[in-house]
Amino acid sequence: MNSPTIPNEYTSEDNLIAGLIRQDEAAFRFAIKQYQGPMFALAQGIVGMKIADEVVQEAWFSVMKSIAKFQRRSTLKSWILTIVANEAKTRLRKEKREVSLEALSSDDPDMQSRFDDSGHWGQPPSDWQADAPEALLSTDQLKSCLDRTISLLPALQGATLNLKERQGYSLNQVCNILDVSESNVRVLLHRARNRLYKVIEHFQETGECCTE
Amino acid sequence: MLTCKDISETATDHLEGKTSFASRLSFYLHLLYCKYCRRYYRQMKLTIRTIQKLPEAKDSEEFPDDAEIDRVFEKLREQS
CATH class of the missing domain: 1.10.1740.10 (RNA polymerase sigma factor, region 2, helix turn helix motif)
Known part of the structure; x- marks a missing residue:
């Protein structure tokens, strides 16, 4: 028509x-x-x-x-x-998938294990060869690895990351849309960022995608 | 004194401008003398810029086209 x-x-x-x-x-x-x-x-x-x-x-x-x-x-x-x-x-x-704020009070499982008891790096961040997004995204493998990682994030983490980083909403707008307090949005965002940090780091070290 | 763990935990708060002057000062002082935290912070910023550059699943410039608008509208009319 x-x-x-x-x-x-x-x-x-x-x-x-x-x-x-x-x-x-x-x-x-x-x-x-x-x-x-x-x-x-x-x-x-x-x-x-x-x-x-x-x-x-x-x-x-x-x-x-x-x-x-x-x-x-x-x-x-x-x-x-x-x-x-x-x-x-x-x-x-x-669909009985969790939408609750997944245990936000405890430490971030992705980064917690990287520090010793005194709070110093036990397993320091490795030095990446790439220093620009274009360099990182020049391989389709990492691109699809990041896409997959984002799709596997807990629901609210994924939504927060997509809204904030990929669609350019402010923290405040994300709070309103998802009906989550600002401090919780910051925690969700930080967790999601750390997860992707680890995925890029692992890819830089091994050339392989790890979504675990 | 901030530990490296504190730095990693507050990185997002700093990047989003949600910290006080005093905590910014101690954050950046720590970065001055800690090579690993400097690296973490630099690479975290790179991670964020990389996510921002990831192409969207559907191109927002092209979407929705006329066919998509028709489809959504017709369904809406059926439902009501």
Whole structure:
């Protein structure tokens, strides 16, 4: 079918919201064009590629049902992304995958073992030959290794890392989207970064991918 | 006195600008005399820049195309 021409009026958020409330087709098409990308990326970060599509579709349905109740305390985009995050978290809970903050009080298992009792490096970081991202990513092997590692991170760690580093959200925005306190977001982010640090380090030393 | 373990645990807080002046001072003082922590901190920053450069699974410039918009919209109409 031919897409109707999208009127420019919807570049104004107020008009767009009003159009969505009227259930105007062009408004929905405009919103889908604007937000489908970030919504999909967020859902994928939390539930993985396979069911991200269903989560996003559910989220659109919720947006349609509840847009009239949107209070405008945030931008439309962050309101929609919060809905996506909630759908995704509900979905994870149904599948009985953990969504809790995985034992955040204890030490980071990835780095803890690297220090001796006095807090000095027992196993110091090895010196990498590469000194730029381009050099590290010049091999497809490491690229796919990092992708795989990110997809295997605990749900909230993966979501935090994807939102912050790959989609450029601020810490504060990540807190709101995932409904996690800022200090916990920092811990999640730090764990995820350390995990990837270790994967790159191992790859630099051995040329092999280790996701354990 | 900060230990190397403290440095590794607070690296993200420093990178995100979430630390006080006093703790920044002791953090960077430690880096001045500790080669391994300097290396860790440098390579952590490299790790972050590398993650940021990883290509997304779907190209956000191209996505969604018209067919995708149609598909999402039609499903939405069916559901309602």
